Amino acid sequence: MAAITYRNASCIYEGSDKLAVDSLNLDIADGEFVVLVGPSGSGKSTALRMLAGLEDIDEGAIEIGGKDMTGVPSKDRDIAMVFQNYALYPTKTVAENMGFALKLRGVPADERRRKVEEAAKLLDLEPFLDRKPAKLSGGQRQRVAMGRAIVREPQVFCMDEPLSNLDAKLRVQTRTQIAALQRRLGTTTVYVTHDQVEAMTMGDRVAVLRNGKLQQFASPSELYDKPVNEFVAGFIGSPAMNLVKLPVVADGVQVSENSTLDLEREQLTRLNGLSEVTIGIRPEQLEIVDSGGIEVVVDLVEDLGSEAYVYTHAGSGSGVELVARCNPRTAPKLAQTVRLRKHPDGVVHLFHPQTGARI
Incomplete structure (x- = not known):
């Protein structure tokens, strides 16, 4: 050896x-x-x-x-x-x-x-x-x-x-x-x-x-x-982590015209004056909710039996695409409008928009 x-x-x-x-x-x-x-x-x-x-x-x-x-x-x-x-x-x-x-x-x-x-x-x-x-x-x-x-x-x-x-x-x-x-x-x-x-x-x-x-x-x-x-x-990860470059606003990042993803104060401090940032969030750390969160339209539902992955895009022409994991028994239908929210225990990763390095 x-x-x-x-x-x-x-x-x-x-x-x-x-x-x-x-x-x-x-x-x-x-x-x-x-x-x-x-x-x-x-x-x-x-x-x-x-x-x-x-x-x-x-x-x-x-x-x-x-x-x-x-x-x-x-x-x-x-x-x-x-x-x-x-x-x-x-x-x-x-x-x-x-x-x-x-x-x-x-x-x-x-x-x-x-x-x-x-x-x-x-x-x-x-x-x-x-x-x-x-x-x-x-x-x-x-x-x-x-x-x-x-x-x-x-x-x-x-x-x-x-x-x-x-x-x-x-x-x-x-x-x-x-x-x-x-x-x-x-x-x-x-x-x-x-x-x-x-x-x-x-x-x-x-x-x-x-x-x-x-x-x-x-x-x-x-x-x-x-x-x-x-x-x-x-x-690393399957499906891959959601990675989206978004503009920075007062409380977080702007996902679409009417939707904002809030960030922790400590994360906002680390942005150090950046006008935009690439955020990363795993599909299992997003959940479908009845109110609040981000409004998205369902493009595809991938039913794997024990779990399902919902592929979506945000409205207002933002171009933001997100994948979320959900219970296959309660998965939404194709073209349905739903709302996505970060799970309370979910983690948002921040990456520099030019270098790609972790912030």
Whole structure:
């Protein structure tokens, strides 16, 4: 097991004038499960490949277990990689696929078989050890790829979107298994995904990247409750946080011609003379009321069974769109006019209208 440190680690691809990963700093504890998340092109897979030795570190350094990995070949880093496409040998059985790396190391056949059987037991693959990959489901193939990594007993697991080829139900099931397995093994794990729900449910901490730069590195609850900027606020959470740029008035912000959202006095003080501000409020922190609040028109009701999300727009041509969570049994109808109010315990986040930084 080993801690991992990125120290101003940067990478630029040949022919590009823009860094794919720009001065990344991360301190990952021994045994921690860290998720790198961000939209396409954010640099998350490149950062993982730099750790694995598959991409060069052009500036800065990456350390594994306190040792600088700059210039160290991938095979000498004691890491195991799990890929999106499984990368299994089609002509070999499950047992042969899982034990192949040990065979290349010259590990005796008896020890190989013992380690493969131990991993198969952890992954519920014992009935399939003599099958070939073509006879397995997608989820089973992914578990074989996991098993191949486990038998090596590496210092670090590197996982590059390993669940993206699975259907929705199997993804939920498999990510639960991976998270539980990692906690049993205690192996330091860096996991890449574009799925923020996956990131929030699996990681001890989550690093949010955008355009090669780290935006925030924190626990899932901190990312959700205290996003450092407008990008993180909008990226983390499903449905996304309501983010609206509004003019500042005496008691709060003007949502539409006849509707104002009141802010706390302490929040108004922090605005420090701004004429407008971007406010953020989670859908679950808005409620439908009979009077008061903001008048809106219902554009769509998304009924999920246990809950419903109401997509609305404010009147008077303000262009303000808001999403609120409600009880599906009492959800309003399409095109109905309703009133929305911040829940008494709800939180309004404030972001600078130009920089997007949290105020």
